[in-house]
Amino acid sequence: MFYDALSQHANNIAAIEGEQQLSYAQLEQACRRLEGDLSQHLGRRKGVIFIMAFNGLSTLVAYLSALRQGHCAMLLSPDTAASDLQNLYEQFAPTVTISCEAKQQTTIQYHQFRTSLTHCMANLLLSTSGSTGTAKQVALSADNLQSNADAICDYLPIKSSDKTLCSLPFFYSYGLSIINSHLNKGACCVFTDASPVSRDYWQLFEEHQISSFAGVPFTYEMLLRLRFHQKKLPHLRYFTQAGGKLNVDAVKALGEFAENNQSQFFVMYGQTEASPRMAFLHPDLVLQKPESIGCAIPGGRFKLVDEQNQIIEQANSVGELFYTGPNVMLGYVCNITDLNALSADSSQSKNAWLATGDLAYFDEDGDYFIAGRKSRFLKLFGLRIDLDEVERKLLELGITGLTTGNDNYLVIGTTALSIEQSANDVKGRISQLLDLHPSVIKVIHLDVLPLTENGKKDYQAVLKLGLQKSS
Structure with missing residues (x-):
């Protein structure tokens, strides 16, 4: 040994x-x-x-x-x-x-x-x-x-x-x-x-x-x-x-x-x-x-x-x-x-x-x-959503974010929100891309993307914040 x-x-x-x-x-x-x-x-x-x-x-x-x-x-x-x-x-x-x-x-x-x-x-x-x-x-x-x-x-x-x-x-x-x-x-x-x-x-x-x-x-x-x-x-x-x-x-x-x-x-x-x-x-x-x-x-x-x-x-x-x-x-x-x-x-x-x-x-x-x-999949309104794919689509829009959710909401946490790109703007784009009603999408602003002690993406932290806030 x-x-x-x-x-x-x-x-x-x-x-x-x-x-x-x-x-x-x-x-x-x-x-x-x-x-x-x-x-x-x-x-x-x-x-x-x-x-x-x-x-x-x-x-x-x-x-x-x-x-x-x-x-x-x-x-x-x-x-x-x-x-x-x-x-x-x-x-x-x-x-x-x-x-x-x-x-x-x-x-x-x-x-x-x-x-x-x-x-x-x-x-x-x-x-x-x-x-x-x-x-x-x-x-x-x-x-x-x-x-x-x-x-x-x-x-x-x-x-x-x-x-x-x-x-x-x-x-x-x-x-x-x-x-x-x-x-x-x-x-x-x-x-x-x-x-x-x-x-x-x-x-x-x-x-x-x-x-x-x-x-x-x-x-x-x-x-x-x-x-x-x-x-x-x-x-x-x-x-x-x-x-x-x-x-x-x-x-x-x-x-x-x-x-x-x-x-x-x-x-x-x-x-x-x-x-x-x-x-x-x-x-x-x-x-x-x-x-x-x-x-x-x-x-x-x-x-x-x-x-x-x-x-x-x-x-x-x-x-x-x-x-x-x-x-x-x-x-x-x-x-x-x-x-x-x-x-x-x-x-x-x-x-x-x-x-x-x-x-x-x-x-x-x-x-x-x-x-x-x-x-890393959700089902909302019977639609199967690949959360990793949503993150990739966000990157294509120039937005770095973490995506998570539950049976009721898709939650997106991002540091990219600004005057030019509001939460409603991000929500509207994702709603259109996924053909998903905006009422089940929550977008929250983060000062920094949360990470675990191991340096991995902390999706649980984003989910908790997302369910506490509305956007």
């Missing part, structure tokens, strides 16, 4: 945070010290460990120590609301809470031991949405994490001499997979809370001669506005994108930048439920197929299922996308009882198919394309 093999990379630098750094040998020692403390209080009993996951060395040590001792770690945002945290305490009965801070500072709080996870196979709990107050958690095993780290290392050109800039949250599955895969190769993670659009981020980039970095669609949209693709970054070997669909023009611009910069751009697709990577598009295909997610990762497979639950064999036919592989989760859990039920006998088999909830098709070459989200 990547977390047990630290000493084999002994002299390599494992992680950097500000002025502090740890070699793999030092990381091994730090983990052993924390493990000794945990063992003294918990013995050999397996329990749930809450880790308030700051983006730095202290969280890395806590996370690896929990895995190495076979506990079940729940990674949480340090900004989790007190009420949400209390709910999670009641639901999951943690034995330890480790609060991580900068400069390797940790506070360890031990709780009364209430439940031993004697037969539980889960080693990690992650929220599906980044909203840490949610009751539903994805339960992942050590084998899930290792298989996905191995697969990522098979298709990404990670080398032990690499340094990657880790700015995505530690508790976000995409950010965590970057850490796991680099530890798997003996490479270096440079932690920062700086935004990729900040000066501090790029100062770190140059100071450490960063060879790779990662971003979600919002990251790259902002970078392109700042003309990132006109930079010269000779030490950048590759960069990756996941966490949602990036628009075609942006993919092309980034693909061209990679080509001109003698680097590689990897478009990836995944979900927390798959530890989290499921697909990648080979860099050679980025400019040819900018809308594609490519093929399944090594060890994984896709299938498409139609509305009659039949497998689709024909190219360019849309169906629901399913995935199987050793990285598929053990299951969802809402409390300690659910967690304790995840034994070797009760958890999902290795042949389980994960319903992604996405609609997709494949082309004649076998490369996959996401056509939309199964849940």
Whole structure:
């Protein structure tokens, strides 16, 4: 396992945070010290460990120590609301809470031991949405994490001499997979809370001669506005994108930048439920197929299922996308009882198919394309409305917005409203385009488009605001 093999990379630098750094040998020692403390209080009993996951060395040590001792770690945002945290305490009965801070500072709080996870196979709990107050958690095993780290290392050109800039949250599955895969190769993670659009981020980039970095669609949209693709970054070997669909023009611009910069751009697709990577598009295909997610990762497979639950064999036919592989989760859990039920006998088999909830098709070459989200459809007056298509139509009108809704309303949140383009104007145009009565369209002005902690579009926030206001 990547977390047990630290000493084999002994002299390599494992992680950097500000002025502090740890070699793999030092990381091994730090983990052993924390493990000794945990063992003294918990013995050999397996329990749930809450880790308030700051983006730095202290969280890395806590996370690896929990895995190495076979506990079940729940990674949480340090900004989790007190009420949400209390709910999670009641639901999951943690034995330890480790609060991580900068400069390797940790506070360890031990709780009364209430439940031993004697037969539980889960080693990690992650929220599906980044909203840490949610009751539903994805339960992942050590084998899930290792298989996905191995697969990522098979298709990404990670080398032990690499340094990657880790700015995505530690508790976000995409950010965590970057850490796991680099530890798997003996490479270096440079932690920062700086935004990729900040000066501090790029100062770190140059100071450490960063060879790779990662971003979600919002990251790259902002970078392109700042003309990132006109930079010269000779030490950048590759960069990756996941966490949602990036628009075609942006993919092309980034693909061209990679080509001109003698680097590689990897478009990836995944979900927390798959530890989290499921697909990648080979860099050679980025400019040819900018809308594609490519093929399944090594060890994984896709299938498409139609509305009659039949497998689709024909190219360019849309169906629901399913995935199987050793990285598929053990299951969802809402409390300690659910967690304790995840034994070797009760958890999902290795042949389980994960319903992604996405609609997709494949082309004649076998490369996959996401056509939309199964849940991103509304029915108003019997009319089926593709919310992603509405967003695309808004972009064609020069309007950036988020679209959501329920059985009664289509809600559009946008920052583009002005004297020239009022809410009624936007409503009128969309009403005409969709042949939909304006009374069921709500348009709200936003100062900024809301994002989750993971940098994804926060449709729930738009829906809540839209149903509170009228336009």
